[in-house]
Amino acid sequence: MRSFIDNVDFFKGNDPEKIAEKYGTPLYVYNEDIIRDRMTKAANVITKYPYKANYSCKTNTNLEILKIALSVGVNADAMSEGEIRMLLKAGFSPDRIFYVCNNVSAQEMKYALDNGIQVSLDSLDQLRLFGEINRGGSCAVRINPGVGAGHHEKVVTAGKKTKFGIAEEDIDRIFDVAGEYDLKIAGINQHVGSQFLDPSPFLAAVDNLLRIAMKFKKLEFIDFGGGYGIPYHKLDDEQEFDMEHFSKEFTEKLDRFVNEYGSNPLFKSEPGRYCVAEGGVILGRVHSIKQNSGIKYVGTDVGMNVLVRPSMYDSWHDIEVLSNGKVVDRTEGKMEKVTVCGNICESGDVLCKDRELPIIKDNDLICVLDAGAYGYSMCSSYNTRLRPAEVMICSDGSVKLIRRRETFEDMFALYE
Ligand SMILES: Cc1ncc(COP(=O)(O)O)c(C=O)c1O
Secondary structure, eight states: OOOHHHHTTTTTTOOHHHHHHHHOSSEEEEEHHHHHHHHHHHHTSOOSSOEEEEEEGGGOOOHHHHHHHHHHTOEEEESSHHHHHHHHHHTOOGGGEEEEOSSOOHHHHHHHHHTTOEEEEOSHHHHHHHHHHSTTOEEEEEEEOSOOOOSSGGGOOSSTTSSOSEEGGGHHHHHHHHHHTTOEEEEEEOOOOSOBSSOHHHHHHHHHHHHHHTTSSSOSEEEOOOOBOOOTTGGGTOOOOOHHHHHHHHHHHHHHHHHHHSSOOEEEEOOOHHHHGGGEEEEEEEEEEEEETTEEEEEESOOTTTOOHHHHHOOOOOEEEEETTEEOOTTTSOEEEEEEEOSSSOTTOEEEEEEEEEOOOTTOEEEEOSOSSSSGGGOOOGGGOOOOEEEEEOTTSOEEEEEOOOOHHHHHHTTO
8 A cells, every 4th residue: 555644535635744733743643534434343243132342442532532432332441440530521321331440449449339330350359349349239250261362462361371350260259259249240251362353363262251151140241352453564455354254253153152041141342442543643753864883763753652552562553754744655756774763762762673664854744553542542751751632633624632732731730
């Protein structure tokens, strides 16, 4: 693909250079249409049975994006009190929020309960704690099915070597604790990992959870977690997650289960990345170009404080180069190998290493693709840098500031 942003008209006719000048860089830019499209697809994975997609808002909690999720009709999963608060502020009613927590205090759990939000417990200890503060209540338990998968060791969230969930061999103990506190186990959930373009590991995990579900009586819901992938190598024509094929295979597995189980719990999933990753990019400014020991370094303002995924997971993000607001052609022009880095005091502060990119000049813009998920939500103020602003290219083509850039006054306010 020559250019993703031109192909999909990401900026909807607006000049990215003007947007960068007006709002400054680094800048997160979202495209409302793409986010709506992916959320709608995620919402319709299963149509034959009662089904709900919970947008996993850890990927991006910007209020405007949560409002899009709300209007598309997906529910949401939250991992912390902060995420619950953001969802409530966006207008989600408590019955549309599922709190999938991990190692939380009684106080945080109570916050969810007091707000009427369904809680999933991820250890026997947390289940006991829930029983102590809510005897006779109803909850879900997160199962660790013993196998996980994902694009990096750090995103594998099930299996024998992860902290998540209750192991299958402890299921009888779940019933013991539930009995002790008179708890109703209304649902089970899992999340085995992230970024599957090949749906087989997810589908295998579906089979596994459905097998485990047979051990529970009268479940109201079964939640299979998230993980649908996106093509991070789209400029090299990597293909999208095949939703249609996936949906067909997923439904066949549910058919078999419904027959055997004899009743029809609500099925759920928790897609995060799929909903928002492709709908977000980062515009960054090139401030310096130099050669060190034969390596050409392109120095930008997109540091690991703005996008940590490349440093944290060695993740690949496609990068397009913009000169005077126009994409520099990567198929016709000259290319050269460069290492693109940020302005943070870490040698790991690298967006890409030895990557063939069109010739980059000082003051050009880089556009980092697929940054809508685990981008802003993982930002930090490392090196006492300010968190960037976020703008939305709305469906009507207007450009809207949806979060202002942090200021030094914001930082100092914590000391007052
Ligand atoms: C419990 C849970 N559900 C859903 C997700 C979303 O995963 P993804 O963004 O891969 O869809 C995550 C990601 O870490 C998670 O931990």
